[in-house]
Amino acid sequence: MTLQDVKEKFKELYSKYWLEVVDEHEDEIFFQSRGGFTIKASSDDLRSYLDFETRKSSYIHEPFETCLCSKDHFEQMITSGNRYGTFLNMRRGQKITFGNHETDSYYVEISEASLDYKNYLRFNEYFLMRTLDRIRMNVGRGRADQDRDIGFYVYAPLTIKVCGLSETSPQKLAEKSLEIIEGCLFNVSYLKGIALVLEEEFPHRQPIGDDFKYEDHDFGSELPLPRSSVNRDVARFYQRGMVVEDSINQFLSYYQVLEYYFLSVSDEELYRKLTTIYNDPGFKSSPKHLDKVIQSTLNHKRESDETEMLRLVIAKHVSEDDLVEFIGAYEDHLGEKLFTKKRKMFGELTEIRLTTGHVIGNVSKRVKLIRNALVHSSDRYNRNENFVPTRQAELEIRKEVPLVKLLAEKVIISTAQ
Template sequence: MTLAKHLAKRLTELGLETEVSGQILIVKHEEIANRLKIDNELEVAFVEYQRLRRSVFDPSDFTYAYSTAVEVPLTRLHQEVFRDADEVTFTDERKNTVTICRASYNYMFAHFDSKEYTELFAERVFRLLTYKQINFLRSAQMLFRAPVTATYKSNARRIPANLNSIALERIRSCLAKLAIERHACYEVVKKKPIRSVYKLDNVQESDWLMPRASYEPTLVNYYKVARSSPFASQSFLSYYHILEYYFLRVAEDSLHHQLRTQINRTDFKVNTDGLDKVISLVRKHGSNNDETDMLRKVLQRFVSEDSFIEYINKLETDIGTKIYSKRRQVLGEQIEISLKEGHAISNAANAIKHIRNAIVHSSDRYKRDECHIPLTESEITIGEYVPLVKYFAEQVIYGTATTAEI
């Protein structure tokens, strides 16, 4: 089968009308028709792909095994785009290789044939093909996903039974070397669960009016770092810093009110008994340095509990599960946010402080399930709680804003 016919068959299965004319694939949807050209290089590569005896795409982790090779997609962690090209090859004494470059044609074809392609098709390809009619030929390469990948190729005569595990181990070693020596950081792509709270945080429509308030620049800086970080754990910490910024200020404000109340009493006297009461208040304040309690006071100062409960209810409705209000194991501890007045803020403070501790502590005095290890499954768990700490951070930013000068 030619590549054009193969593409036509697959796109037809996905709901488009197709027609093949030589090396041209015509894609139709309602009144719109677009033409895609099959490049010779793509056609030759497809012939080789069809000849492969071993070709397995694993949708659970996006790995692709073919012949004596295993290819895995990578995600770029560093932000320097204009640096060394994404194309390097590592070798060992047995002439096994690890190559980091754009995905091979084999990977692109295998992904196109897999059930995972339906997600890419729905999110991007369908719109590109049917948004409007283009009067010039476009390359059929637009149909494919071509991420940066790492390919381990074995030079052994017989394919090892555990080739995939060997490949991942060798690839990770090479990625570590690349990060240390060349400052280029990549990580093997992991499949996220379908239940993802990130999908709920869509870009909002704006009225493009200037805000009537001026926001604390330091808090906004923390917020921008949180928003732009590719790591859920780092986003969580930056949002937490916004809350932590007011720990002492809120606590001291509470002390000021207590002192004023004591000093302004009609029966207050500057004698031993009166001064002892003032000293007692100050000492009690100084000894109460529990961060969870300080966090709770900040949240209670700036956040309406009713609004927070309403926010949680909406999140859980959109996600389709009680991800916050039902007790669950989170980084070594049972977490639950009771959606009852007088409990929700306090429970949320306990949850947020626990996750913060799991992120910042890596000492071996903690069990492994109590700590966050970067780029592991715990990143997903923390990501599910980012909407909560982000919500609180935004309330603090709004609550500490001042009226803008006109």
């Protein structure tokens, strides 16, 4: 690649978005925003990118799209996981280090992304949009300097870097580096009270369920008075699900609304069976008839696992038609067959068949499968896959929340007095 090739690439890719080429010289390009602000791609920036192109082939973009890895360098995007606690707020030039680069065989550093990382991902759509957002923000505040070039505003997230190691392949270095990084993340949490999270993919602007409304009740600022009294205990579980931002706690809070009624609904089913026996005109207090009572009770205890209890609660309080309608609308919103396409979750195949008599049972199994995976982390609990709280895994759980939220709402309304 030549300098002219770099110039053509800059002009083509930056012009696709917010900037327009208005002038250029041998080693400079001047862009203008729609608002009339001029910014340049300087000689230093263009040549820096050209220099990077000579070694770009030594890097791989694995094992995650947020990684940059070669035989002797590993770097991955990192963000703060603390929403309410201590937040990692680092300015340009600041860093957190693990180990000593002068005395240790390797060390780890958290700091602004390296120049190679920024150049490798400079024209990634997410990076481009963040870069342009930074330019807009500074222009809007009157802080942008026309002498600064685009390179100054290129998005530079925090990354964690493993330095000093060398392996025979980038893949082997990545594997070793990730093991080291997990220990470093624990140390910074334990010693400084800061939770840091490895990003495994760039944020994508796609629907994940947060903005989905199955029933859009538009009452403005005037709401109706309650027509009935809801159970205060279950309402508080529901409210907790509404206020927490973590998708796992959301799911479990809504699930607790359903779980609250497990025993009462299960016992009602037993009472119904026993009443049928007692109401039989031929019933007598003889061993033959009493055995039926005993057997029904014993069978009830054996059959009353939590999945069956959940099914009974849903069957009693939620309409199958409502579930079918909700699933159709939600899958349309997501643009994918989240529920109705057979797929593997936590070691089990799951699918919700939208046919009469199958919906409630399928929904119950799916919700219970997810609940167990979130609650049980022991590798001895069962032989299924366990849930590990990565960002991608949490995103998948977030997609499941609207279903269990709907179930909780229907149960609260149905049980109101």
